[in-house]
Amino acid sequence: MKVLVIDDEHLVRETVVHLLETFGISDIIEADDGHAGLQLVQEQRPDLAIVDVRMPGLGGIELLERLKRLNIQLPYVMLSGYDLFSYAQTALNLGATAYLLKPVNPDELYAVIQKVRLDRQLQDIRSETAMRTNIQLKQSMEIMRRRFIGELAATTPLAEGYVAGRLKELEIGFAHRQFAIVRIELDPVSGPASGLPSNDQALIQYGAENIACEILQQADVGVWPGDAEQGFFLLANIPLSVQYPRDLMSLCTEVKESIRRYLRQHATIGIGSLACTLSELPSSYEAAGKALLQRLVKGTGSVIVYERPVASPDQFKGIGFQVEQDMLLEFERGDQAAAMAIVRRMYEPFIALDFIDRASLLKLNFQLIVLLFKILERFDAEPAPLLGEELSLYEEVNQCTSIEAMLDWFAGKLALAFDALLSNRETGARKLIEKARGYIHNRYMEDLSLETVAAHVYVTPAYFSSIFKKETGKNFVDYVSHYRIDKAKQLLGSGNYKVNAVAAMTGFHNMKYFYKVFKKQTGLTPNQYKEL
Incomplete structure (x- = not known):
């Protein structure tokens, strides 16, 4: 707490200063007349002034009147050796906190000091509360504006009455008749920057948004920011002096370069289609999103204006x-x-x-x-x-x-x-062939083909033929023929079936072919084998 003591009597000043020091106040300045006191008030801005009513040149009452005309407000304590009601009344009317008689009573002065301290604390609290309330109101207004701009841009056209009402409530005005949505996304980065905390990422995005707004506003483009799925977007209200899309693209290129220079981030910017009414903004927003997507072929760190594709x-x-x-x-x-x-x-x-x-x-x-x-x-x-x-x-x-x-x-x-298939290809091939063998062994009496069995194990015929021979040592036809002949030998050996029946039961529908294959493998005809 800083206190200014103004009195032409040195002994009075000394006494007051001593009392203030006993109250725990160390920041004390002194003046021996009203003019010096006025100057110190203007320069030092004390928290309290203790002023003698009667001084040569400029008295306490006149000093208070001067300060009031200068609109300088601070607590004053008037000191006087005269117990005159008129002095006290005038001082209090000018805003004095207290009127004390000389010699100063320590208890009275202490009570005044405590009151000033309490008033100051209350004032600080009120000021801080007002400041916080003001900040919250501004933040709330900004949030509501962003949300509404998002409604305008990213939804189907809104009712005109609703739009007009919200524009008035949120103090949003458009000076020009042309609009376009500009979407800005910071490109993903690798290395240490990729692991930035979310707070830092938000600050970087906030900085990028401020850079974009400042550059566009310098060109007389009205700018209203909103939140996109990734990054942010700007509703640009474009004057006739800014040609679309050429000039807007140049401004966005400047935005991109400034983000790179000052934030060390790469940004891709998508410019939507030109809109002449607010109801066309959703189309412009969609077009800006499609423009951003073109970075997949145009590369990141680009400024892209949406153009309708020629291709169907x-x-x-x-x-x-x-x-x-x-x-x-x-x-x-x-x-x-x-x-x-x-x-x-x-x-x-x-x-x-x-x-x-x-x-x-x-x-x-x-x-x-x-x-x-x-x-x-x-x-x-x-x-x-x-x-x-x-x-x-x-x-x-x-x-x-x-x-x-x-x-x-x-x-x-x-x-x-x-790599995974190569490491377990042999195991997989064995399992596949085992599955194929099971299928052959269960259906050998039917018409079997390489294509049928390959389809059963979900591989192509060519691949199946290759691994089948590698695993079994026989090609598919030979393997099936040998298995069928082995089954035919068992049936013939039982003596319960005629030769033609055995041929049919083992998948041979041509007797001549059956005889040929049987003799080739056994050296005997089926009848000779049966008679053994």
Whole structure:
């Protein structure tokens, strides 16, 4: 607490200063006349002034009148050697806190000091409360504005009456007749910056928003910020002096460069279509989102104006049966490079046309993940422990910021899949052949073909033929023939069946062929074998 003592009598000042020090006050300044006191009040801004009523030149009453005209408000204690009601009344009317007689009574002065301290504390509390209330009101107003701007931009057109009412309530005004949504997203970073706490990330985004608002406002563009799914957006109210999209794109390029320079962050900015009414803002917001998506082919750190694609959405097709078969064949061959070439071919329409249709891209990403899972399961591998859950993978690949990043992501997953299949290929092949043998042994009497058995174990005929011979030492036809002849020998040896019946029971529907195969394997005809 700082106290100014103004009195022309040195002894009085000395006494008052001593009393103040006994009250625990150390910040004390003195003046020996009214003029010096006035100057000190203006320079030092004390918390309390103790002033003598009668002094040469400028007395206490006149000093209070001067301070009142200067609109300087602080507590005053008037000292006087005269117990005159008129002095006291005048001093109190001018706002004095107390009127004390000389010699100063310590208890009276202490009571006044305590009152001033209490009043000051209450004033500080009231000021702080008012300041907090004001801040909260401003913050609440800003939050409500952002929400309403979000309503204008991201929903279907609102009722005109509702819009007009909310614009008035929230003190939002538009000076120009052209609008566009500008969406800004900070690009993901790697390294130490990628692990920034959420508070720091919020501060960086706040800084980016302030930079964008300042640059656009300097060009007389009205700016109203709102929150997007990622990042933020600006409702830009564009004057005729700013040409759309050329000048707006230049301003956004300046925003992007300033964010990089001052925040050391890379930003991608999507500019939506031009809107001439508020009801067209949802379309502009959607267009800005589509523009942002084009960074997958144009690269991050770009400023992109939405343009309607020349290509028809029909040109983007999902995975068909033939692609599945081609991919399965490359897995069977163990050709990782060829499998990756198939994946790359699926993304070529997006790269070639320089346009991203979000729905088509998401569909393609999902179908490729499902196909990878399906193929791994066909080879008796468990895809989830190896690669992760389907939904997590889908969310992960969709976070990639370019088509090349998506291709790199799939290349990594294919490498994991091929490595896993290579390590357990022999085990898997044995299981597959055992399953095929079981099928043959149970159905040898039926018409069996390589294609039928391959389909049963979910592999292509070519792959099945290759691993079947490797595991059994025989090709498929020879193996089936030997097994059937072994069964025919058992039946003939029992003596219960005629030769033609045995042929039919073992899958031979041509007697001549049965005789030929039987003699080739045993050196005897079926009749000769039966008579042994």
